[in-house]
Amino acid sequence: MTAPRLTLPSPAKLNLMLHILGRRDDGYHELQTIFQFLDYGDEITFAVRDDGVIRLHTEFDGVPHDSNLIVRAAKKLQEQSGCALGIDIWIDKILPMGGGIGGGSSNAATTLLGLNHLWQLGWDEDRLAGLGLSLGADVPVFVRGRAAFAEGVGEKLTPVEPAEPWYVVLVPQVSVSTAEIFSDPLLTRNTPPIKVRPVPEGNSRNDCLPVVARRYPAVRNALNLLGNFTEAKLTGTGSCVFGGFPSKAEADKVSALLTETLTGFVAKGSNVSMLHRKLQSLL
Ligand SMILES: C[C@](O)(CO)[C@H](O)COP(=O)(O)OP(=O)(O)OC[C@H]1O[C@@H](n2ccc(N)nc2=O)[C@H](O)[C@@H]1O
Ligand SMILES: Nc1ncnc2c1ncn2[C@@H]1O[C@H](COP(=O)(O)OP(=O)(O)OP(=O)(O)O)[C@@H](O)[C@H]1O
Known part of the structure; x- marks a missing residue:
């Protein structure tokens, strides 16, 4: 059986x-x-x-x-x-x-x-x-x-419980090694801890971004292109780049424009x- x-x-x-x-x-x-x-x-x-x-x-x-x-x-x-x-x-x-x-x-x-x-x-x-x-x-x-x-x-x-927008996620065709980014001498390693909860607005920076963007032109390009439509961010040590939109229709529209040259997808953020x-x- x-x-x-x-x-x-x-x-x-x-x-x-x-x-x-x-x-x-x-x-x-x-x-x-x-x-x-x-x-x-x-x-x-x-x-x-x-x-x-x-x-x-x-x-x-x-x-x-x-x-x-x-x-x-x-x-x-x-x-x-x-x-x-x-x-x-x-x-x-x-x-x-x-x-x-x-x-x-x-x-x-x-x-x-x-x-x-x-x-x-x-x-x-x-x-x-x-x-x-x-x-x-x-x-x-x-x-x-x-x-x-x-x-x-x-x-x-x-x-x-952050907001749950629709995201456009771009997938630059490079694989970023997490270990390599964390061993880069130029990485910012001294950001002061946030002590207030919930995390105040204006703290959405990713400290890995400058090092990843410098090493990987494909990631830089994706950030620039998505940045024409919304705040474009890096997740983890990359390579993926994302930006939030209030509706699926808006995310789909931007995705359709960008995925003519780049790979990507649209997905809903979820807290569960x-x-x-x-x-x-x-x-
Ligand atoms: C950068 C993040 O993606 C943020 O979500 C993660 O912290 C990485 O998590 P992960 O991929 O599960 O990472 P691991 O497989 O544990 O570690 C990969 C390598 O990244 C470095 N590493 C990872 C996480 C961390 N907090 N510090 C590090 O220095 C280490 O050199 C490690 O050898
Ligand atoms: N089941 C698996 N799926 C994906 N990668 C795996 C798996 N098992 C082992 N690996 C290895 O782990 C490496 C990292 O893969 P992963 O998809 O977790 O990267 P990532 O999305 O950058 O993750 P993170 O955000 O945790 O850094 C891969 O390059 C691969 O060598």
């Missing part, structure tokens, strides 16, 4: 602002950032196996099977929970890699939440977010599924991840 399949969303995120406060002894940077989700992302399908084998059936260019964050997340959860079950996994991948919209981190979080459900582990969110952090700084926010003001390396999360909305509907 074939096992039933469960398909779950794996949404993208945007960093609505990103300040770098300093560098820790382990080389990681202390940040303040606001994460919001997009109603746009990959879809991951799971089917439980009873032989303990973990197998991702979809191949990724340049990412070996055992290095894929989906497989690493599944293996860690299996090891730490002592679960004897395995899993077959397929992914419909639409999120660009190295785009700053968190595709790999989101895939890891969807895997953790999906397997917790299918393997009936009963882990709570704190424990899943803790395991997630060991896979990447952006994984915990995807595990928790609420738009958040993040501190530390991105793991200290306070829920926030579509993964969590789907999981809630299963209970």
Whole structure:
């Protein structure tokens, strides 16, 4: 008998602002950032196996099977929970890699939440977010599924409720290495912490932008083009660039003009991840 399949969303995120406060002894940077989700992302399908084998059936260019964050997340959860079950996994991948919209981190979080459900582990969110952090700084926010003001390396999360506009997201055809941007000597690393909550208006800067724009002409070009219509921002360390619009019609109009020469998409901002909305509907 074939096992039933469960398909779950794996949404993208945007960093609505990103300040770098300093560098820790382990080389990681202390940040303040606001994460919001997009109603746009990959879809991951799971089917439980009873032989303990973990197998991702979809191949990724340049990412070996055992290095894929989906497989690493599944293996860690299996090891730490002592679960004897395995899993077959397929992914419909639409999120660009190295785009700053968190595709790999989101895939890891969807895997953790999906397997917790299918393997009936009963882990709570704190424990899943803790395991997630060991896979990447952006994984915990995807595990928790609420738009958040993040501190530390991105793991200290306070829920926030920014406006939920329609975004035009441009995807310059370059993959930006997060590690490379964080090691650039010219990176601003001394922005004073914001101590007031909620974060006051006028703090929407991304400290990575000058370094990324200098290194990647394609990102600079996307910022300039979108900047003709709205405030154009960089998410994470890029490469993606985004701007908000009050309606889908306006976002579609600008997107149609820009995607004649650039790749991009339109998506709604969301303060609750579509993964969590789907999981809630299963209970
Ligand atoms: C820049 C952001 O995208 C903002 O959301 C994230 O903080 C990056 O999160 P991520 O892709 O999950 O990052 P990780 O896979 O943990 O780290 C990639 C590399 O970026 C650097 N890194 C990352 C996060 C951070 N707070 N400080 C860093 O210095 C480190 O060199 C690390 O080796
Ligand atoms: N399932 C996965 N999806 C995407 N990338 C993965 C995955 N597993 C491993 N990777 C590796 O992780 C790298 C970063 O991918 P990711 O899509 O998370 O980048 P990103 O959007 O810039 O993320 P972030 O905003 O978290 O920095 C990829 O270049 C790839 O080598």
